[in-house]
Amino acid sequence: PGSLFFPQKPCPLGHEYHTVCCTTSGIMYSMEIIEEKDRPSAREPKEFDELGATVGLVLRLTKPIWSTGKVVVMNTGYCVLKAIQELLKRGVFAQAKIKKQKVYWPKYILGDEIVSHFEGKEVGSTDAQNITWEGQQLYLFAMKEPNDVNMIMSSYGSLAEVEHHTTRRRYENDRGVQTVKDFTYATVFSNHYRLSGFVEDHNNRRHRPVSIESTLASEKWEHQAFAYHLAVTEENTHLAYFHFVCGRNEKRRLSTLAFRKMLSHALIHNDYLDMEPRDQRQPVPDDTKRPRMGGSQAVNHVQAAPPNFTGRWMGHKWKDSKVEYLQRHCVGTVDGKRCNKKTRRYCVCSKTLFLCSDCFSDHVRTSILGERHT
Numbered sequence: 001p002g003s004l005f006f007p008q009k010p011c012p013l014g015h016e017y018h019t020v021c022c023t024t025s026g027i028m029y030s031m032e033i034i035e036e037k038d039r040p041s042a043r044e045p046k047e048f049d050e051l052g053a054t055v056g057l058v059l060r061l062t063k064p065i066w067s068t069g070k071v072v073v074m075n076t077g078y079c080v081l082k083a084i085q086e087l088l089k090r091g092v093f094a095q096a097k098i099k100k101q102k103v104y105w106p107k108y109i110l111g112d113e114i115v116s117h118f119e120g121k122e123v124g125s126t127d128a129q130n131i132t133w134e135g136q137q138l139y140l141f142a143m144k145e146p147n148d149v150n151m152i153m154s155s156y157g158s159l160a161e162v163e164h165h166t167t168r169r170r171y172e173n174d175r176g177v178q179t180v181k182d183f184t185y186a187t188v189f190s191n192h193y194r195l196s197g198f199v200e201d202h203n204n205r206r207h208r209p210v211s212i213e214s215t216l217a218s219e220k221w222e223h224q225a226f227a228y229h230l231a232v233t234e235e236n237t238h239l240a241y242f243h244f245v246c247g248r249n250e251k252r253r254l255s256t257l258a259f260r261k262m263l264s265h266a267l268i269h270n271d272y273l274d275m276e277p278r279d280q281r282q283p284v285p286d287d288t289k290r291p292r293m294g295g296s297q298a299v300n301h302v303q304a305a306p307p308n309f310t311g312r313w314m315g316h317k318w319k320d321s322k323v324e325y326l327q328r329h330c331v332g333t334v335d336g337k338r339c340n341k342k343t344r345r346y347c348v349c350s351k352t353l354f355l356c357s358d359c360f361s362d363h364v365r366t367s368i369l370g371e372r373h374t
Helices: 053-061 081-089 111-117 187-195 198-206 221-246 256-268 357-368
Strands: 017-021 028-033 071-074 093-098 126-133 136-144 149-154 161-172 178-186 310-313 318-320
Touching: 017 053, 017 198, 028 053, 028 221, 053 081, 071 187, 081 093, 081 136, 081 149, 093 187, 111 136, 111 149, 136 178, 136 187, 149 187, 161 187, 178 187, 198 221, 221 256
Parallel strands: 071 093
Antiparallel strands: 017 028, 093 149, 126 136, 136 149, 161 178, 310 318
16 A cells, blocks of 8 residues: 655654544444555455445445444545445444535535525524435434534434533624523534544554554554554553453553553463463473573563673573673674674573574564574
8 A cells, every 4th residue: 555644643654544443442443444546456346345435435344333223423534425325224323424525515415505594593503304315214414503504414313402411612693792602412413522533532542652653663564554553453452451351440540551561561471372272281380480580491581681790691690790781792693693782681581692672572583483593
């Protein structure tokens, strides 16, 4: 896929994705990368593309929740009447905000007539219109704003007001007097203002406090795409921990950095890397369940630093040194040659194995694959 430039984004150069989030847990459960002209012509057309690009995209993204009766809240870019109709055929309700594109309204929407209908009405006034299209019943909701009329196309809803969801508008009326108006949202407008920002919230949490994409030095598109998916997975895991483990217990909640540390440790010491079935594994002695600080029989690969004022490992103790933070040369190899970068960290599997961060990653990978570190 081709790269796009968005100057308003934290990472301005990258790829664009269409995504869907759960409004109960906040978890992002569906995404699709934009390919457009960069999609190889030899590949088969995407599923449902015969119904139109936007309709096919909406159907592919919402496929996991078909036949559930759930509601999909979409922004103006997905306001296509046929998309809402196709979702209704598949047991999913939907709504999308209607926005005038330059001088044209979306197809079948008599926007100018609706605006005229609300002239002279109070701010917060709401009305609805039934639309029968290809044998299916759809609804057009409109609400008076100080300087505009807010319109939503939906396959569900009513004019009933949502209790406790009140709002306020401050504006200047026709006589130039500053006015304050309090009113309560109807169902579809309440859902729009409460739920339409979940994708943006997920993106904001993904970039806070340290974005994985921004710390990645590589500019190759496959690395950037991997960093995005990794960051989304991390945030989804964080949200799942909040929703399914912590619940309403605020004391059990962790900060992003604390959770990231816990998740990283769980990935490094991952039982699923052992391909042997759990019921066939040999019992592990108690003295090998954790990394051992002596010898070379540790089962895990974690970097550690030697005590201050010490040098090399003598086999049973650290050799004393006059230098507080003595650095050693990395024993890893790069392109067949010894790395020799200065480092203070060694792998706990062998206290003589001083490795820089790059060579340590290679060491962990080759150890997992069963290869011998050179």
